[in-house]
Amino acid sequence: MINKKINKDNNENYFISFTPEAQKFFYNHKISKILNQKKHLDFFFNQNEYASSVFDLKSRGYCVIKNFFNKSLIKKLSQRTNNFIKNGKNLDGVRDNLRELKEKKNFYERIWLSNKDIKKMSDKKLKNMTNGITISEPLINFPELTKIFSSDRFIRLLFNFYECVPELTYIKVRKAFANNLPANDTQFFHRDSGSFNLLKAIVYLNDVDINTGPFTYTEGTHNKFDFPKRKLRFTDKEISNYYGKNKIKNLVAKAGDLVLANTTGFHKGLKPKIFDRNVCIANFCLHKEVGFTYNKIVMKKNNFAKLNPIQKLIFKSVKKI
Numbered sequence: 001m002i003n004k005k006i007n008k009d010n011n012e013n014y015f016i017s018f019t020p021e022a023q024k025f026f027y028n029h030k031i032s033k034i035l036n037q038k039k040h041l042d043f044f045f046n047q048n049e050y051a052s053s054v055f056d057l058k059s060r061g062y063c064v065i066k067n068f069f070n071k072s073l074i075k076k077l078s079q080r081t082n083n084f085i086k087n088g089k090n091l092d093g094v095r096d097n098l099r100e101l102k103e104k105k106n107f108y109e110r111i112w113l114s115n116k117d118i119k120k121m122s123d124k125k126l127k128n129m130t131n132g133i134t135i136s137e138p139l140i141n142f143p144e145l146t147k148i149f150s151s152d153r154f155i156r157l158l159f160n161f162y163e164c165v166p167e168l169t170y171i172k173v174r175k176a177f178a179n180n181l182p183a184n185d186t187q188f189f190h191r192d193s194g195s196f197n198l199l200k201a202i203v204y205l206n207d208v209d210i211n212t213g214p215f216t217y218t219e220g221t222h223n224k225f226d227f228p229k230r231k232l233r234f235t236d237k238e239i240s241n242y243y244g245k246n247k248i249k250n251l252v253a254k255a256g257d258l259v260l261a262n263t264t265g266f267h268k269g270l271k272p273k274i275f276d277r278n279v280c281i282a283n284f285c286l287h288k289e290v291g292f293t294y295n296k297i298v299m300k301k302n303n304f305a306k307l308n309p310i311q312k313l314i315f316k317s318v319k320k321i
């Protein structure tokens with residue numbers, strides 16, 4: 001069962017990513033990472049394959065790189081996600097959003113469905129009851145993700161942005177359902193506040209168009225902490241009135257493409273309208289995200305042992321079992 005600390009009000013009381021303290025904390029970690037990684041630096045020099053993507057990432061706050069991953073592998077992961085859900089297997093906490101809605105619960109008051117309930121339920125009933133389902137322990141249930149996020153080109157891309165190798169700090173594989181339930185939680189605009197700079201890799205497991213609930217980003221908001229209100233969730237109207245509708249980008253992409261975003265800027269997962277969306281989301285950061293008590297990421301010891309020293313840096317703070 002998921003174990004996240006939820007703030008019991010709508011105040012942005014852990015909104016720290018833009019403060020001088022957060023910046024200092026980030027750069028202290030950056031300096032120590034650069035010093036520790038000095039021996040590996042040759043690997044990264046003169047690697048400009050993704051220079052224009054990193055330029056976009058730094059200026060707009062996001063980039064989309066076409067055909068980054070092997071499409072058939074990605075489709076396999078999508079199929080496995082569907083199978084886990086169908087069999088009520090390896091699922092993280094699944095919320096009964098329908099009952100939460102009927103009982104007019106606040107957004108932090110959650111009602112959970114048990115795996116037993118889910119297994120008994122028809123696909124259709126389940127689909128109309130919850131906004132989405134998260135698969136537990138992604139690096140165990142999808143060991144291929146370890147390879148994906150430690151490929152030479154992926155690490156070089158992250159290095160081009162951070163100027164050192166970051167760590168995986170959060171990962172989830174999730175299906176978001178297209179149903180009649182209203183948008184909830186991270187389907188509203190928000191900022192990730194756990195670091196001065198935080199990169200999210202969004203790996204769609206199926207093709208995502210405007211009807212499949214793309215990841216949505218407000219261009220340029222990663223370096224502007226100017227929004228007049230401080231709270232946890234924002235409506236489309238609040239964001240578009242302040243920044244302009246043209247700054248809101250629905251990042252549609254195909255399975256196999258990579259979307260990267262600095263999620264200290266305003267973002268959300270758009271609620272799917274017609275088609276369900278399967279996605280893997282992974283955060284990369286130079287230190288543990290501050291203010292969050294995510295479930296610890298775990299991976300198999302023997303999978304970690306197979307990695308080279310540079311790859312191991314990515315999974316530094318992952319628990320090996």
Ligand SMILES: [Fe+2]
Binds near residue numbers: 186191263
């Ligand atoms: Fe977020």
